[in-house]
Amino acid sequence: MLRSSSGLLRLGLLRGAAPAARARAPLPWMSGAPARPLRPLAGALFSSDAYHYHPGPIETKWQAIWKKADAEVAAAGGSEPLFNSMAGKKYVLSMFPYPSGHLHMGHVRVYTISDVVARFARQQGLNVLHPIGFDAFGLPAENAAIERGIAPAEWTRRNTAHMREQLRTLGIQFDWDRELSTCDPGYYRWTQWLFAELFRKGLAYRQEAAVNWDPVDCTVLANEQVDAEGRSWRSGALVERRQLRQWFVRTTSFADDLLHDLESVDWPENVKQMQRNWITYGRYAVTLPAVDVAPGLVAALAAGTGTGAGRGTPSKTPPPAMEVSVASLLELDAAGFVVVGPGHPLAEAARALDPEGATGQAVSRLAEALAAGGPVDEDPATANMAGVLLPGVTVTSPLDKHRRLPVYVAAYADILGRRQDHALAGADGVADGEADLEKVHLPRAFLGTAGCSLAVAFAREHGLDLPADRPLRGSAAHARRQEVFRALDRDRRIRHPLRLRDWLISRQRFWGCPIPVVYCQDRCAGSGEEGAVPVPDAQLPVSFPESSSPEKLAGRSLGQLLEEWRHTTCPCCNGPALRETDTMDTFVDSSWYFMRYCDPHNDKQIFDPKQVNQWMPVDIYVGGVEHAILHLLYARFITKFLHSEGHIESTVEPFQKLLVQGLVNGATYKSPVTGAYLKPHEVDMTVDPPVDIASGQPAAMTFEKMSKSKYNGVDPEVAVSAFGADTVRVFILFKAPYEQVLEWDDKAVAGPARWLRRVWALASEHAEGVHAAGGPPAPPAASPADRSSALLQLRALTHSTVERITRTLSETYTFNLAISDLMKLTNALAEVAEEDRRSPEYHEGVVHLLQMLAPFAPHISSELWETIHPGESITEAGWPKVDQKAIRDAVELVxxxxxxxxxxxxxxxxxxxxxxxxxxxxxxxxxxxxxxxxxxxxxxxxxxxxxxxxxxxxxxxxxxxxx
Ligand SMILES: [Zn+2]
Structure with a gap:
């Protein structure tokens, strides 16, 4: 009412008299705290000596409890397939890992974020899906297998077992009963079914394509596996370009939807832009609503002078349609006129109609000037501003049907045309062939707008009016673009030339999902031109023989190795047939895993649509920016395909909100003399700043992406055993906003560690008081008028913190600010006067602090909750509700x-x-x-x-x- 919320909470009022020193003895029910010798507290509140926080035993205890609960769920046949539809749902997904064998700090960051969001939703009483699996096919396993002589399946099994335990030691609570692995036949059977379904619907096809061929390893290499000298990263052989017949998936068939539906998802704008740039060239072709052309000119157009006009006799010829090329939809708002080059059909028709007239002559002169090497000066001050009005032609403004725009033939249209060609040719690094450019086909008519300096110069030269330039920025620009887009799309007046290519999915690798196709030797009826027949569903999965071991694989092609396996019979005619030996790109495996999580054990169909419809879309998807293009695009494509076939109805977009987390960088030391990266034992860390032992001079320190070659990696296992999982989790969330780079700094872990020790001491002391008093106090009085202002302020702080953290965990995801809010509440509780510590307000503050801490630091909060409420679970205690009156009371009654x-x-x-x-x-x-x-x-x-x-x-x- 009277003050801003920040002014409201004057914590100074919460200061109380220092409590008298007294001895505290840990009670037997404080199971996590080892017995400590009694000693009097001197001065400092909540001395860590009195209630010592040992994360190790607490975390082990709670991880065992959660693991047992998981086992019970699994023994009962998995979590409920159909949930309570009244409670609402939250599907929280983090990108699943490659089973490399070890978690790194990037994993810790991504899984901690999704765990916080999922635990919060569980406390809110929602139906929560928070699954995990392993993206298990692919080169890492295959290479490890070849290097170590161990079967990829075995290598993968060992690694997933280890990573599962690592995730548990971080306190990440996944739905383990839904765990999946893409190399499991129970999973890839359905990846194969998906391929066969694409094939049957005409969306998978085979075509020749140029590939990088390693003649030593007899395999295709990805571009990233070929070094600057054109040699294979593994064999060192000079890589050959070979034409091979490869399988493609027709992603271009959903290109429009892939582009348009981006408007409906809550993703970072830069990721959306990366998707757009991958799909289109960024320029739009917009059809103008109407073109008025004098009858004579229509006749000239119809006579075939131009190529873009209608055909037939003049009397029947409809007014020609006209497209303009724009880089931004916002250009349409500021259009004052239209320019075309002398080669445009309208200009040519005008010249043909009256070659000796003023207009015809002017167009001829422009054409000759351009043909002679023409003006290419792009500087508006010196560019050729020659041009002529096309009489008898006006076009309707693209967004305002009451406005008519004149059309000019102008020399500078040639400059705009060249710029456009340049953009289409892949000025941003994507190289396209000539043939592709012809297909792109953008119009050569442009809008004269105040945003284009050439247009402004032209308007000045020719006395034309331009609407005022009022450039929109940020969200206003976004909203206007959407509005314009919808208006044009409704009338189908917008076209995007595609950059997107079909998806090449063939890989000549062993450790992947076999493409389920056989080639009929007789090319029987029922098999295609090449005799390709998809393997019938009943015969899936197609698996490589178990005996295919890496020793046999080394140096030999899969075709040689699997010669015997290849021979089979045609499902159509039972004649001889050969199996396809290519495997699929692992991006196929990950293009649909999030839907399988909804029904992971189904052996009758890819998933039950009922299950998928109740959970999809994913509400929050957490992952790294390295997947901002391909993985997201393919997952979106497959979702749209399955939607078009009726397998999923609830959404056309798989991921509603996307959280892209930043990198974790490590402290990196370099020699001040040689500049070489220093190993840990080469740096004296006991002094500040750390010293390069060899030179005796301070080492050069920076934060860089963690890498083996820089000796700057931090092993999550080491960090957890040194600080405890809760502290590592809190540090990772607190040190930087989730989307920014996080600099891992051992010294900075001290802050979060000190805070958790403080919470431990404060809540332990309170638990002792609660039990001494025979139970918790009654809830805070309904009529607060007789409470002290300090307690009213405390309640207000408690509830405004609940309000802010609820918003953080459901809208803004500013985890670092949330933790900082919890720290403030902890400080306020620590300052409450001794005589107020048995008050309902103080009790409420402590238990709400624990409830809000639970998603971030689940072990310590579970332990402390149990200490205060023996036999009760903090998850079941739910999420605190905001009492707005408590916030108001502090204003009115204090x-x-x-x-x-x-x-x-x-x-x-x-x-x-x-x-x-x-x-x-x-x-x-x-x-x-x-x-x-x-x-x-x-x-x-x-x-x-x-x-x-x-x-x-x-x-x-x-x-x-x-x-
Ligand atoms: Zn056949």
């Missing part, structure tokens, strides 16, 4: 001390309780209080008051009339 001034000089103070008073009534009340103070009133005697300045909560100032 006494406010206000300085009173006369002519700006401090003359005393008044203490008042605002109550329900507001505005003028409040001011009168406070003025009366001030006049009742003798020292103040004395200064006012015999004076005329000119005016009174009252700033509620800040000051009261009497301004006296000058005598």
């Amino acid at each position: 006494d406010i001390t206000l300085p009173v001034m006369i002519n700006g000089k401090n003359r005393g103070r008044v203490v008042y309780t605002p109550g329900q008073l507001d505005g003028k009534a409040l001011q009168q009340h406070v003025e009366a209080l001030a006049r009742a103070v003798p020292t103040i009133n004395g200064h006012l005697a015999d004076q005329t008051i000119d005016k009174v300045i009252f700033v509620p909560g800040r000051l009261l100032n009497f301004v006296l009339e000058k005598k």
Whole structure:
């Protein structure tokens, strides 16, 4: 009512008298705290000696409890397939890992973020899906297998087992009963079914394509596996370009949807832009709503002078359609005229109609000038601004049907055309062939707008009006673009030339999902041109023989190795047939895993649509920016395909919100002499700054992406055993906003560690008091008028913190600010006077702190909760509800001390309780209080008051009339 929320919480009021020193003994039910010798507290509150926080045993205990609960769920046949539809749902997904064998700090960051969001949703009582699996096919396993002589399946099994345990030691609570692995036949059977379905619907096809061929390893290499000298990264052989017949998936068939539906998802704008740039060239072709052309000119157009006009006799010829090329939809708002080059059909028709007239002559001169090497000067001050109005032609403004725009033939249209060609040719690094450019086919008519300096110069030269340039920025620009897009798309007046190519999915690798196709030797009816037949569903999965071991694989092609396996019979005619030996790109495996999580054990179909419809879309997807293009695009494509086939109805977009987390960088030391990266034992860390032992000089320190070659990696296992999982989690969330780079710094872990120790001591002490009193106090009084202002302020802080953290975890995801809010609440609780520590308000503050801490630091909060409420679970305790009245009470009922001034000089103070008073009534009340103070009133005697300045909560100032 009176003050901003920040001014409301004046924590200074919460300071109480220092409590008398007394001894505290840990109680037997404080199972996590080992017994400590009794000793008196001296001075400091909550000395860590009195209630010592040992994360190790607590975390082990709770991880065992959660693991047992997981086992019970699994024993009961998995979590409920159909959930309580009344409670709402939250599907929280993190990108699944390659089973490399070890988690790195990037994994810790991504899984901690998704765990916080999922645990929060569980506390809110929602149906929560938070699954995990392993993206298990692919080169890492295959290479490890070849290098170590171990079967890829075995290598993968060992690694997933290890990573599962690592995830548990971080306290990440996944739905383990839904775990999947893409190399499991129960999974890839359905990846194969998906391929066969694409094939049957005409969306998978085989075509020749150029590939990088390693003649030593007899395999295709990805571009990234070929070094700058054109040699294979593994064999060192010179790589050959070979034409091979490869399988493609027709992603271009959903290109429009892939582009348009981006508008409906809540993703970072840069990721959306990367998707757009991958799909289109960024320029739009917009069809103008109407073109008015003089009858004579229509006849000339119809006579075939131009290529873009209609055919037939003049009388029947409809007005020609006209497209303009724009880089931004916002250009359409600022259009003043249209320009075309002398080669445009309209210009040619005008010239043909009257070659000797003024217009015809002018167009001819422009054409000749351009043909002769023409003006290419792009500087508006010196560019060729020659041009001529096309008489008898006007076009309707793209967004305002009441506005007509003139059309000019202009030399500078040639410059714009060249710029456009340049953009299409892949100026941003994507190389396209000539043939592709022809297909792109963008119009060569452009809008004259105030945003184009050439157009401004042209308008000045020819006395034309341009609408004022009012460039929109940020969200206003976004909203306007969407509006324009919708308006044009409704009338189908917008076209995007595609950059997107079909998806090449063939890989000549062993450790991947076999493409389920056989080639009929007789090319029987029922098999295609090549005799390709998809393997019938009943025969899936197609698996490589178990005996295919890496030793046999080394140096030989899969074709040689699997010669015997290849021979099979045609499902159509039972004649001889050969199996496809290519495997699929692992991006196929990950293009649909999030839907399988909804029904992971189904052996009758890819998934039950009912299950997928109830969970999809994923509400929050957390992952790295390295997947911002391909993985997201392919997952979106497959979702759209399955939607078009009726397998999923609830959404066409798989991921509603995307959180892209930043990298984790490590402290990196370099020799001040040689610049070489220093190993840990080469740096003396006991001094500050750390010293390069060899030179005796301070080492050069930077934060860089963690890498083996820089010796700057931090092993999550080491960090967890040193600090505890809760501290690592809190540090990772607190150190930087989730989307920014996180600099891992061992020294900085001390802050979060100290805070958790403080929470431990504070809540342990409170638990002791609760049990000494025989139970928790009754809830805070409904009528708070008789409470002290300190306690009312505490309640207000508790509830405003609940309000902010609820918003953080459901809208803004500013985890670092949330933790900082919890730290403030902890400080306020620590400052509560000793005599108020048995109050309902204090109890409420402590338990709400624990409830809000639970998603971030689940072990310590579970332990402390159990200590205060034996036998109860913090998850079941739910999420605290905001009591708005508690926040208001602090404003209305807390006494406010206000300085009173006369002519700006401090003359005393008044203490008042605002109550329900507001505005003028409040001011009168406070003025009366001030006049009742003798020292103040004395200064006012015999004076005329000119005016009174009252700033509620800040000051009261009497301004006296000058005598
Ligand atoms: Zn056949």
